[in-house]
Amino acid sequence: MTSLLEPFEVPSLSNEQLKILRERLESVIWPHELDESEKVGWTYGAPTWAVKRVVDHWLHKFDWEKERMQINQFKHYKMNVDGLKVHLIHEPSPNPKAKPLVLIHGWPGSFCEFRKIIAPLRDGDGGKQIEAFHVVVVSLPGFGFSDAPTRKGFGIAQTAKTINQVMINLGYHQYIAQGGDWGSLIGRWLGVNHSKNCKAYHTNMPIPIPPLPLPTNILTRPLSVVRMLASGLTGFNYFYPEKPKILMGTGFANATWDSDAGYRAIQATKPYTLGYGLTDSPVGLMAWILEKFHVWTHHEGDSESVVLPPTISYDEFLTNVTVYWMTNTIASSTRIYYEYHNLWEGKNNLNKVPVPTAAAAFQSEIIKVPEDWIAPSCDLQQYTSYKVGGHFAAMEQSQLLVDDIQRFGALLTRKHKL
Template sequence: MQRLQVLKQDFFSLNTTQHLIIGSAVAAGGLLAYLVHKRRQIKSIPLGEGWWGAGDKPLSEDDKIYPFQVQTSDQEIEDLHERIDKTRYTDPLEDSCFQYGFNSTYLKKVVHYWRNQFDWKKQVAVLNKYPHFKTKIEGLDVHFIHVRPPHREGQRVLPLMLVHGWPGSFYEFYRILPLLTETQDGLAFEVICPSIPGYGFSEAPHKQGFDSLAAARVFLTLMERLGFSQFYLQGGDWGSLITTNMAQMKPQSVKGLHVNMMMSSRGLKVLLSLLIGPYLPFLVGLTREDVRRLFPFFERNVYEILRESGYMHIQATKPDTAGCGVNDSPVGLAAYILEKFSTWTDLKNKDLVDGGLERKFSLDDLLTNVMIYWTTGSIVSSMRFYKENLKTNIDNRVDSRVGIFVPSGLAAFPGELMHCPRSWAAIRYRNIRSYTFMPRGGHFAAFEEPKLLASDIVQFVKKVEKC
């Protein structure tokens, strides 16, 4: 009651213009909510079809699953070292830290470790700790790891697919896998973790147009080929969009969808939140934590997004041009990728000389991810995924016009590039079973905070399973 009285006082303290803005916004918001509700009653989108292999589509395709192992050679390592030794550096500006990108003074330290201490053969053995496989889908060799939990009496095992984003890889999940496959209260997961085609050990598409919808269809085929008729999904970055598309394509197969990067539709409801939220957040479904993370909106979110999204504009327009240099220079590739692991973990890392990289990650883990891109030569094809998804207005795609009706769990990490309140997420995700304000962590949730993410996945699945 006291809180309501304070809110009333806040409202009546506003000037006439602010009253008019809020009144008009509320009225328009009611109309918009009705229209959005009507528009989003369609509960699935077409699967579609595709062929991404070289040349014409054959009459039949090998659908067998084959074991795969990551391999390396002395020649591969020697070539890497020769290229590293020929690197040219540019001195950083004084006191620039990571404000201009990857600071070359710290980069030299990372490269020295890479050249003299990093053991790629040892890390290849680490990668092969879990079983790897490949199978041909729509003309592409699709790579994935498949990890089954140890057998325990009375445990319930549920299939779960984890999908990475850019500039990550399947290796992001190596710290969370033991937590998910170990029984918790009688529940464990059988985890399938694929590489997006064009990333790492999955073959790159040979034809234009391979977007998140195509990736979703490929991964649905993979789960069907593995014998799963129902399963759970989890994703971040591109993985959140791909798994969301999977849930839209085959809602009958997706028991639950968990994402740690939420993308809401733009519209009047969001605009209302931005106009009214700082004054009367309860009217637009915002919590105090939402307000703290969102406002001041333009200074904290919009300007930061603009400063951090230059890579996206390049990759969404001319990925092949931009990719030439980083595909040829291992040090250039490392700087390009690892700078994202600095700023996307915590934007404040830009003010540190070392970018805060080793606060959450080891150099072995970071360089292993870089090596997956380097040894497979997949940086350019991974960058093309931006162009394929953003060459037209993504808001006009069929998936943007259809809601997500499967049970959904959303984990909001404070270091994510853009905060998405539950009220915004609910515009698209129409069956939210859990929404968690995570206490710490950023964009690479599974890599940074595996225990937090694993715990949130488990509690979400328990709510869906009612166990």
């Protein structure tokens, strides 16, 4: 194992990078906006008043050195897997009963998302019988400090294969996968196609298969089938007080169905063209990511007049953005959309996950469906719906997510002897 690992330290920004970044932040050419843009809010995308606040913080308050020193408190490595150097954090637990757990991020996130949950998951709680884990965090190929694939066709299947090999190389031949966003789809792929090694799956963005009137569903969950069919006649609100939020079919990139689908349409079809602007302009990059961190997170009360929810600080947000900027990976990170779309990898979502599965449904997640829409898609052992949190659960509601994962770990010990 040790021969495969190369110790790594998250680096400082070079003098040249700092010079370019400061020059770009100080000489922004701002786009034209409608009058009274503050009243328009976020309807048209990230508004200038919000972007200017973050630029000001980036210029005058954000301290990359401080952030990277905190990040480097964890053990970082690079591992060569099929010609790609993959960046990972590996934090073994001192608990001899700890279970191997790989945390998988998505877009526009990074390994930084998990900063607040690595230590509590690793350590558990010494005197109490709370689950501990050998924690592994992998930067997806093409993201952050991992190499970017140089040939087309590297989608979630190849990414899952790479992560599975990372875990095997670390000596973890059986492990739990956890993820949201692309991490949810990759974790799902691991559970379906690498179940010899991936023995359980926890997700904070569960992918549903509605309880369609198929023979298996009619026999095993007849009430769920009736409720779904009846909702088609009465409207979702009658049977489902919280209207399901789901991306299906052409809705993956159809702005008529989903006003937030524009980014998916571009990234799934022409990621290169988008990449020039986002690679060259740190403000363009930050604004592109900021919109998602605003729209996909949970806000109590009015969200139109704020930049980020109180659960995510400017420093946390800018740390994530700076990783994209300094590694020049925004373009390579968006290619996962193109590959997923063009390789038709979504068809894997029709396969039932055979390994024990847990789903944590946070209030403002971009996909949120009833429990009986998730059960047909997996061996659902644990489901919890939360009235807080959103897409970036590890940042927004770190303790709730830790508790949810630990509770699932205890269930696996109790019921499945894992």
